[in-house]
Amino acid sequence: MKFEIMRDHLLAGLNDVMKAVSSKTTVPILTGIKIDVSNEGVSLTGSDQDITIQTFIPAEENGEQIMTITTTGSIVLQARMFNEIVRKLPTNDVEIEVTNGFATYIRSGKSEFHLIGQDAVEYPQLPEISADQQFTIPADLLKSIIRETVFAVATSESRPVLTGVNWHIQEDELICVATDSHRLARRKTKLEQLPTGVSNVVIPGKSLNELNKILEDSTNPVQIVMTNQQVLFKANNMLFFSRLLEGNYPDTSRLIPENYQTNVILDGKSLLQAIDRASLLAREDRNNVVRFETLEENMIEVSSNSPEIGKVQEQIQVESLEGETLKISFSAKYMMEALKAIDGQDVIIQFTGAMRPFILRSVHDDAILQLILPVRTY
Structure with a gap:
């Protein structure tokens, strides 16, 4: 040679x-x-x-x-x-x-x-994958789907299936869900010519992160083939195979509440920055917990209290505040990652009570949904 x-x-x-x-x-x-x-x-x-x-x-x-x-x-x-x-x-x-x-x-x-x-x-042979079940997705859309879900996978191996993102095909929609059992990220995407064969796989979060790095500069469409053991991504002159995680992914649809007691609409960027500031004190506390409280006249308060260091309070004007008054605590890290996934748009946050999961969505688009479990502090 x-x-x-x-x-x-x-x-x-x-x-x-x-x-x-x-x-x-x-x-x-x-x-x-x-x-x-x-x-x-x-x-x-x-x-x-x-x-x-x-x-x-x-x-x-x-x-x-x-x-x-x-x-x-x-x-x-x-x-x-x-x-x-x-x-x-x-x-x-x-x-x-x-x-x-x-x-x-x-x-x-x-x-x-x-x-x-x-x-x-x-050297091990590449797996043979039949291309008749492939579908195509633009590279920038695939990168968005990964960015908006993969951060919520579990990092602990105690339930290995939760270290991956569940890709589920339902009619003309690809539904991608990640959860670590404390929060959930879901992204829905309508696509043409989705396959009818394998419709439910769990792709390791690690694989998706590596794929995202490789697709960094790519703008070409990516072809995807899903089988029972492997998923293949084809882009430009590159083949990316990943094994799939074994086990049944939990049915997460029942976690998403159907009725809400409090709805808040506000600028996602303002809330992200306020939680970032509050978490300066929260970070010193081992739980990194921030409190969120609804006030009169379309105001909310974000606060954090660390007994050894001090406390921080910040009030934010919101666009709309409907329903019951609410005090709730949550992980600053989880909330900030959820808001970053929605990417600075106006968000609607829907609460079902102080100790029930709450959801965040973009006001303009319900393709991305984030769910977070609160922390008991009150």
Whole structure:
């Protein structure tokens, strides 16, 4: 195997696949990156068994020659070392050659590295996924869906299924739900040509966070294929496989109240900033709890009290305040993350009492719903 490639294109591909490589893997060959060279270009694959990322660098793109292929072949090279070497090569022209056995030479300018590779046959095969159940979603919409839900997954492994986001297809709607049992984030999206086969999967939060990083600059549509064990995201020249979490995701629809005693409409940004200020004191207290109280004449009060440090109170004018008077306490962190997901729009907060879950939605759009359980302090 022998080819020459422009270093910046090789680095861009390595940046993506390195996100899937873990030093903690129990399968030694997975500490490496698989390089496949064909006449069409070079494929790089990285995996930690949970996530597999493959990126393809074409030999030619938009009339520009990116590489020259002398002989095709495959090799697995130690990922961290190969990545560091490519990053520090002196010129943009890189030659990679595999000779007898798995001896690999990396040359650039007057610099030459010799690495001992591994047989690519030992590297796990990518799963075969039938594309007839795929659907398409714009990259910016997919990034929004991830941002608006993934923060609410559980971080504790005590209920592994809650460390993922439940993607559920219902007729022409994709419903994405995350909960850690103290709060819930739900995003609904209407899409065309949704598949009828697999309609309910739980994607690990870690996988979605890594996918989000890779899609950072992408504007192209992303194709998604869901099976019973894997989900595949296809974008540009990249394949992103993630295993799914096993177990039944709880039915969260019954957690969402149907009747409300107090409705407040206000500017989400103002509330976020007030809670941020109140949490300066709340943070010093181990629970990070902020109090919220309705007052007369369309006013609310946000306050926090730390016995050792002091207290803070702030009154906010709201657009509308209907229903019963209310005093409620909640986690400042949860409330701020919910408001950030709704992203500075006017929000409606609907309460069913001081110790019942309450919900937040955008006034203009009910696609995003956030639910938070209060904290008992009164």
